[in-house]
Amino acid sequence: MKTWTVAEAKAKFSEVIDRAAAGTPQVISRNGRTTAVVVSAEEWERKTRRVGNLAEFFAASPLRDSGLIVERAADSAREIDL
Template sequence: MKTWTVAEAKAKFSEVIDRAAAGTPQVISRNGRTTAVIVSAEEWERKTKRVGNLAEFFAASPLPDSGLSVERTPERPRETDL
C-alpha cells in the first residue's frame, strides 16, 4: 500500500487510480493523518455486498438456544414535557 499526500495524489491521480485498479489500495493523507483510501471497484463491491437480509440474520442468531429470557416491562413509558 502506498501513501500519498493530497497534493501528490492530485498531481498523479491517474497513477493512483491505476494502482488501486490493479488491486493495491492507495492511502491519501492530509497533515500527516490518513484521510481516505482508494480501492478498486471490485474490492469496494466485495466489501460492501450485503449478505442475506434481516430476517435471515435473526433466524441464524444463536440467541434462541442461549437460554436468555427477554421480556417487555409492564411499565408505561414516562411522560415528557414536549
C-alpha cells in the first residue's frame, strides 16, 4: 500500500486511480495523518454489500433459542398534540 500526500495524489491522480483499480488500496495523508483511502470500485462494493436482511439477522441470532425474555416497560403512551 502506497501512502501519498495530498499534493502528490493531486499531481498523480491517474496513477492513484490505476493502482487502486489494480487492487492495491492507496492511502492519502494530510499533515502526516491518514486522511483517505482510495480503493477499487469492486472492493468498495464488496465491503459495503449488505448481507441478508434484518429478519435473517434476528433469525440467525445466538440469542434466538436462549430463553431470553424481553419485557416492555409498563409506561403509558405519551400524548401527542394534533
